[in-house]
Amino acid sequence: MRYSEVAERVIAAVGGVGNVSNAWHCMTRLRFDLKDAGKADLAALEAIPEVIGTNVQNGELQVVVGTEVEKYYEQLADQLGLADKAGDADGSGAKRGWVALAMDTVSGVFGPIVPAIAGAGMIKGLMAGLAALGVISNKNDTYLVIDMIASGVFTFLPFFVAASAAKIFKTNMFMAVAIAAAMQYPTMTAAAAAKEISAFMLFGIVPVPVFNYAGTVIPIIFSVFALSHIYRWVDRVLPRVLRTVFTPTFSLFIAGALALTVIGPIGIFLGNQLAAGVAWLFATSPILAGIIFGATRPIAVFTGLHHAETPIALQNFANRGWDNLMPMMFMANMAIAGATAAIYFKVRNKDQKTVVASAAVSGLLGITEPALFGVLAKYRRAFVAATIGSAIASTFFAVFGVRIYAYILSSIFSLPAYVGPYFPFALAGIAIAISTSFVLTLLLVPAEPAADATPVAEAAPQGSGGAKGDQVELVAVARGAFVPLEQVSDAVFASKTVGDGYALQPADGDVYAPVSGTVTVVFPTKHAIGLKTDDGVEVLVHLGIDTVSLKGEGFEVFCAPGDRVNPSTRIARVDLDSVRRAGKDPVILVLVTNLGKVSTVNEFDGADAALQRGDSVVSVSAAV
Structure with missing residues (x-):
């Protein structure tokens, strides 16, 4: 597509x-x-x-x-x-909430610029490793030129942050970059390097504190946020005929002055306090620090808040020249890869094995979302194993003081950046993270039964929901009236954009599996359950129309990802009266979502026909 x-x-x-x-x-x-x-x-x-x-x-x-x-x-x-x-x-x-908004904003700002930071960090890490091994001198012209290529991103990081923040705060990108340029103008950077004065005096009375903003992120994020409001306010109060010229003029002056006199210094203070708080935790109890940062990293990646740790790491590089948070991120990725790799030995389906193997390799390379969302979200015990492995390996790193001297993508290829006194610990940490999560997953996650292990014909009522030759039958999941899919009130479902199958207006709230197979996903709002047959047909059971807004109210689920089910398995219960009182249609939709895997869908003929649970409704012919 x-x-x-x-x-x-x-x-x-x-x-x-x-x-x-x-x-x-x-x-x-x-x-x-x-x-x-x-x-x-x-x-x-x-x-x-x-x-x-x-x-x-x-x-x-x-x-x-x-x-x-x-x-x-x-x-x-x-x-x-x-x-x-x-x-x-x-x-x-x-x-x-303000805390949630701040975390989301930082994540949103850093997401688009991570490739530039990661690429530059990888180069810096490789060069640092080669220098530590004596392969190249850090005084060599070649080293200096390559270092310029890599260090430019970090030296002028406020420019990158400004451009990204402008998109988040919906303001002019080039105005935002102009603010960053003012904060890093040579007059300011030279004064900060010379350390001869602590502030310039604007109009002779307003102090402009001298700081080196290179490599900082919090001051420019706050400054662009202020610019977005100032720009809109100025544009609103000026007469239309003056806006083209004077809106950017007044906006740049006001926002720039605020950035240099108030916002920038406050941002520097906050960044330093965050970094100092992390340093205090590591100094007070390395074990506690390792457990906290190691155990929370996988869930932070899963919820999309992991970029919120990036400003602290960058502040550490700016203040100290090294960081001890990035190694924790490294261990978390290795633990996620280890747990995912163990699932490979638990699944039976060849397609699933391919997905799992790909996700595990991706995790080793520093991209963990395929592993988290594609694999570990379905196997919660494996997610727990990855969290434990991350915590143990991170604690090991914290106890031995492992640090890194350049921002680098947390992947197996970041090892050269650890060349030096911490290299043996880095190797040991990788072994701990992968092996611990791998073994725990093998112990905690039960293996899927073989494809022929479920006696479907004996366990299922009329309409087995299993394969007949090259066909898979979708049986009625509840007692009720058949509804042609085209007649449901939701246009997306009615147009079969999501998938093809059938709808059923239930007479009672007990919902059973329409096929024999494995539960792949249970939505947090409990209104939808995904299944997959051993033939690879993916089936979605969607309980009601627009019921995601009920946030689980009125729904009870009796299955979990990884469970084996058949048409005699009750998978959910719906409080039909509660759903109707909320103004929602409780119609149940049973859809084949991967239509590319099937050749035909033979529809049921008989609108409003009464169905009993287990009645054969739709047959699906698997693609050859």
């Missing part, structure tokens, strides 16, 4: 163009602020083959699409007209 088509389906699934207040992306995720979160259909999103997973965090919808996120975002932004919304404020962020 082309990037534009994926973007179109994503927009439709989040409620349409009119429901999107803002959208941006990080390294692997499309991120949305929605006007009405209840209009987002997570099941429809999950049904898009290119979507690895979804997550809702503090009111922000995250759609994980992998490392090609920028290509998807380009099409998404074009279809949403985001380029035309730079000066449009909707204040949607005010709906979330």
